[in-house]
Amino acid sequence: MIYKPYNYQAYATNWIIEKKKSALFLEMGMGKSVATLTAIHELLYDYFDISKVLVIAPLRVASTTWEEEVKKWEHLKGLRISKVLGSEKQRVAALRKKADIYIINRENVTWLVKHYQHNWPFDMVVIDELSSFKSSKALRFRALKKVRPLIKRLVGLTGTPAPNGLIDLWPQIYLLDGGERLGRTLTSYREKYFLPDKRNQMVVYSWKLKKGASDEIYEKLSDICLSMEAKDYLELPERIENIISVELPQKAKEQYERLEKELILSMKDSDVLAGSAAVLVNKLLQIANGAVYDETGKAIEIHDEKLKALDELIEAASGKPVLVFYGYQHDKDRLLEHLKKVKPRVLQSDQDIKSWNQGEIPVLLAHPASAGHGLNLQTGGNIIIWFGLTWSLELYQQANARLHRQGQKQTVVIHHILAKDTIDERVMKALERKDTSQRALMEAVKATIDQQKEENRDDQQSLQQ
Structure with a gap:
């Protein structure tokens, strides 16, 4: 295929060529x-400025996307690709191959640096x-930081870039410029631009x-970071979002409320911490979907209301392929059993992607984490159903x-199946507000606790009367 770049793509290409470090x-x-x-x-071939390129990517993207792009255009x-994937023996063999671009999944960056x-x-x-390098504590960040001085272009x-707020930017920008713009340490970055927000004594859980x-951060990054939104440059298809x-x-409502009370009571006399908030939200999301893991890890089925709604949506699709996102393993198990007559398939391999894009899969089940980056599924269908929401x-x-x-x-039609008067509705609102930081998670839990306290007070007053 002949490459005819959009103006913004040509600009992005020149941006990379002109700058030793860029985003x-x-x-x-x-x-x-x-x-x-x-x-x-x-x-490589016009400027002779580089000789060997490393691409670090999510595993599925590393195994398919970059090589497919080279073959497509x-x-x-002429670019030679070597994929540094698989067992250690396979990775070492791939590194010995003569190539222009070596592609490795991000989980093996630490191994590569040690190698x-x-x-x-x-x-x-x-x-x-x-953004997968947004944690300064992660081994992959520390490993790449060690060899950063040896990298000519990054x-x-x-x-x-900042799904949970601008606090996430420091590690990413540090890898680009070694601390030139946002400071040499995360501590100095926090002290200069942020104030402690949620805390428990000396431990700070979020920053504002x-x-x-x-504005000051954006200005400091303007010379190396290029930001573009699709709506400003492309004619994207119309997108319709529905709430079901x-x-x-x-009985299920009583079980939901009982679990909500029990988890809240266990936090009643202590601060809401990120760990306990996440446990509460996860348990409530599970029940909203229709099942919950007990203390032994066994999935207990609570209701099938979302499955019924899913049936109606699939029927309304009139034979069109449907992409269904689920949240938990027990969601997947229940979906596979419930939909077995239509022969659903779980997104697991490159063949699944190919089959979907060829229109061979009526219902494709996927966890959002497995379909997150770089997958092109747009030729296989136009209907998404969120069976279970993600907080991310x-x-x-x-x-x-x-x-x-x-x-x-x-x-593109995106259906969200939400259980009424449950955590589903709070998560949906947070996603719409684009407010899914740890702080927002904890605020959602605190709101639930406050609501429960009010109900308890009302109950006590009723008894006294």
Whole structure:
């Protein structure tokens, strides 16, 4: 295929070529991979500025997307690819192959750094999904930090650089510039731009921006970070979002409220911490979906209201393929059993992607984490059903972008099946507000606790009367 770049893609390619360190914050579906590969090709064979490139990517993207992009475009076919995946023996063999671009999954970055130590051979590194390096405590960040001085050019790609707020930016930008713009330590970055928010004595669980800090941060990054939104450059398909509310049966509602009370009571006399808040939200989301894990790890079925709603949505699709996102293992198990007549398939392999895009799968089940980055599913269908929501805004946006992206020819319809008067509704509102930080999670739990306390007071007053 002949590559005819959009103006913004040509601009992005030049941005990478002109800067030794750069980041492209391009939304999903804007073609940042081909823009980056075009820059790599020019730097290798026109400018002779680099000789060996490393691409770090999520596993599924590392195994398929980059190689497919090279094969797809006529001007890139001369690029030699070696995928550093699989067992250690396979990875070592891949590193010995003569290639222009070596692709490795992010989980093996630590191994790669240890393998080469001071003999780091890659003069250019591309981090696909830079946001996966947002934790300064992660081993992958620490490993890459060690060899950063040995890297001549570094490019970071992501559509969601700060899914939980600007506090996430420091590790990502440090890998680009070694602390030149946002400071050499996370502590100094926090002290300069943030104030402690939620805390338990000396332990701070979340941070809030100082007045005017966001503008100052954006200004400091403007010379190396290029940010673009799809709506400003592409004609994306129309997107319709629906809320399908289901009413819990009386017994299920009582079980939901009982579990809510029990978990809240266990936190009643202590601060709500991130761990306890996450436990509460997860348990309530499970019941809203229809089943919950007991203390032994066994899934206990509570209701099938969401399954009934799913049946109606699949029937209304009139034979069109449907992509269903689930939240928990027991969701997947129940969906497979309930939908066995239509022969659903779980997204697990490259063959599943191929079969879906060829229209061979009527119902494709996927966890948002497994369909998050770089997968092109838009030719296989246009209907998404969220059976169970995720609290992660990044996963939610990335999952929806598998169908709502460039190349989609139909209106994308996204259904959300929500259990009425449950945590589902709070999570949906948080996603709509794009407020899914740890702070928001804890606020949602505190709101639930406050509501429960009010109900308890009302009950006590009624008894006294």
